[in-house]
Amino acid sequence: MEYMKPDEIVELFKTGLNESAIIGSRVETKTAGVKKNTYNVIWLQVNPQNLKDAVKLLSSIQFPHFAIISGSDIDKEIELIYHFSIYYGERFKEISINLTTYLPKDDLRIPTITDLIPGAQTTEREIKEMFGVTIEGLPDLPNIFLPQDFQKGVYPLRRNEKGVKIKVKGEDEVKKVE
Amino acid sequence: MTYSVPIGPVHPSLKEPMTFNFEIYGEHIENVNLAPGDNHRGIEFMGRQRNPIQIIYLAERICGICSASHPFAFCRAVENAAEIEVPERAQYIRVVIAELERIHSHILWAGVAAHELGFDSVLYLSWRAREEVLDLLEYLTGNRINYGIFMIGGVRRDISKEQIPRIRKTLDYYKNIYGKIEDIFLNDPTIALRTKNVGILTKEVALSLCAVGPTARASGVNKDIRQDQPYSAYADLEVKAITPDILTGKVNGDVYDRIIVRLLEVVQSIQIIEQCLDNMPSGEIVAEKKLVKLLNQLKKAKGEGIGRHEAPRGEVIHYVKLNESELPEVWKARAPTYNNLMTWVSMLLGQQIADIPIVISSIDPCIACMDRVTILNKENGQKSILTKKDLHELSVQKTRRIAP
Numbered sequence: 281m282e283y284m285k286p287d288e289i290v291e292l293f294k295t296g297l298n299e300s301a302i303i304g305s306r307v308e309t310k311t312a313g314v315k316k317n318t319y320n321v322i323w324l325q326v327n328p329q330n331l332k333d334a335v336k337l338l339s340s341i342q343f344p345h346f347a348i349i350s351g352s353d354i355d356k357e358i359e360l361i362y363h364f365s366i367y368y369g370e371r372f373k374e375i376s377i378n379l380t381t382y383l384p385k386d387d388l389r390i391p392t393i394t395d396l397i398p399g400a401q402t403t404e405r406e407i408k409e410m411f412g413v414t415i416e417g418l419p420d421l422p423n424i425f426l427p428q429d430f431q432k433g434v435y436p437l438r439r440n441e442k443g444v445k446i447k448v449k450g451e452d453e454v455k456k457v458e
Numbered sequence: 459m460t461y462s463v464p465i466g467p468v469h470p471s472l473k474e475p476m477t478f479n480f481e482i483y484g485e486h487i488e489n490v491n492l493a494p495g496d497n498h499r500g501i502e503f504m505g506r507q508r509n510p511i512q513i514i515y516l517a518e519r520i521c522g523i524c525s526a527s528h529p530f531a532f533c534r535a536v537e538n539a540a541e542i543e544v545p546e547r548a549q550y551i552r553v554v555i556a557e558l559e560r561i562h563s564h565i566l567w568a569g570v571a572a573h574e575l576g577f578d579s580v581l582y583l584s585w586r587a588r589e590e591v592l593d594l595l596e597y598l599t600g601n602r603i604n605y606g607i608f609m610i611g612g613v614r615r616d617i618s619k620e621q622i623p624r625i626r627k628t629l630d631y632y633k634n635i636y637g638k639i640e641d642i643f644l645n646d647p648t649i650a651l652r653t654k655n656v657g658i659l660t661k662e663v664a665l666s667l668c669a670v671g672p673t674a675r676a677s678g679v680n681k682d683i684r685q686d687q688p689y690s691a692y693a694d695l696e697v698k699a700i701t702p703d704i705l706t707g708k709v710n711g712d713v714y715d716r717i718i719v720r721l722l723e724v725v726q727s728i729q730i731i732e733q734c735l736d737n738m739p740s741g742e743i744v745a746e747k748k749l750v751k752l753l754n755q756l757k758k759a760k761g762e763g764i765g766r767h768e769a770p771r772g773e774v775i776h777y778v779k780l781n782e783s784e785l786p787e788v789w790k791a792r793a794p795t796y797n798n799l800m801t802w803v804s805m806l807l808g809q810q811i812a813d814i815p816i817v818i819s820s821i822d823p824c825i826a827c828m829d830r831v832t833i834l835n836k837e838n839g840q841k842s843i844l845t846k847k848d849l850h851e852l853s854v855q856k857t858r859r860i861a862p
Contacts, residue, residue, distance in 0.1 A: 313549060369699070398667055403796075426498065
């Protein structure tokens, strides 16, 4: 198997997708141990419309190991990061690839990647429940982590009024009238 | 006519308790539906109100058995985000603790697997053997579980010269009894009959479902972060992913192969710890001793990082984003069973009810969810309840039936 260097992978993403697809890129090199061996982490910011193409392109290198989607509510946008890694199976070769994408809150839609990577279903359902992001193409399955009768329109990891309130101890207690 | 058999939902060891809904035709499993999340604890939400040092102790309590894995991954994520260099000696101590944890977790699993097959004397003997490593962990860290040894930028306790003979004594104990453990699990005809060709997970399915850890390796997927992307002291040591063909020459992907992988990993852990003890560098054990100073440094840090660690059950990954504030902006934690969850469906289809316990426990979750099982007869509406005891009894009976 031929292994591409991290810079070549970034270049492949820039040339393999259309011009506006990759908004930003960063390659980190980390060292470990006494011998200071290194490994690489790639961060790519992808346009949400091109996310699926990016995953397809990634699959063309090697069927990637998909870890999780992490999400964050940043004011007017929701940030989703898809954590992948490729080149597993060979010592020192594995490269982590993180695809970051920002969804505006008035258009919270992202295509599913379960047709490419079936193992992504659990985490896509989690993102759908916790952030209220519509995953296009994902079958309408019941809640996976939240209770089935959970309040509609409330998304626990949102930071605005759609999120859950932090419960303050003693808040619900009725004050004694003197 | 199929019957619906729900199993669950209470399941204390996973981050998410599990419910299984089985469609049963006779003894055969026709379909499985998974419904986790009956008791989601919202750990990541709780993390929003804590500073990174407080989160270490929260991360440690995600799992009672992986209590070195989550803080290991979390500390690495924060160190990557804030660009903190971990002293070399601390990297070695971290690996020693993580590998001791692997030994205790795999032996615990072996005992549980034997129990599921109705082999209770092996359960007692293997858990007795596990006590040795728990005692050693208590000697080194102060606690049998939830060691509290990890700190951002290093570890909290050193391993002194006087402590090394005690570690070697425990390793020798495991080397001595390993032959017996291997003989019981790999050469016993009853265990072989109950586990060979049961709960098969093919390599293609394991890859497409992103399975991790021994579950994936037993299906022939050569994937181990300690080998692929070595971190901490693993980068200096020789670590190779263990697949069952090392011992048997071929990969079946059944429960028996998962036993092989876990047992061989115990030997591998012993070798890793010995290499660590032989090559341990001297020096500091933590990058910043003063916690107030460390917190101030983290408060000013801006950046994001991922921390991965090969836990006994597979890859643990934490993502942390620091944004010049006291509290981290994002903290995402993922445990290995999250990925391995879906493999159950593929493993359980076509199996018998009596094989449910061993197949479910073969990916190494906690099987306390077996406590409540209801069998509902759709035709006459009759409802009968199978408790964990009944289900266990069914499994024991099957062992007796096929025992030569």
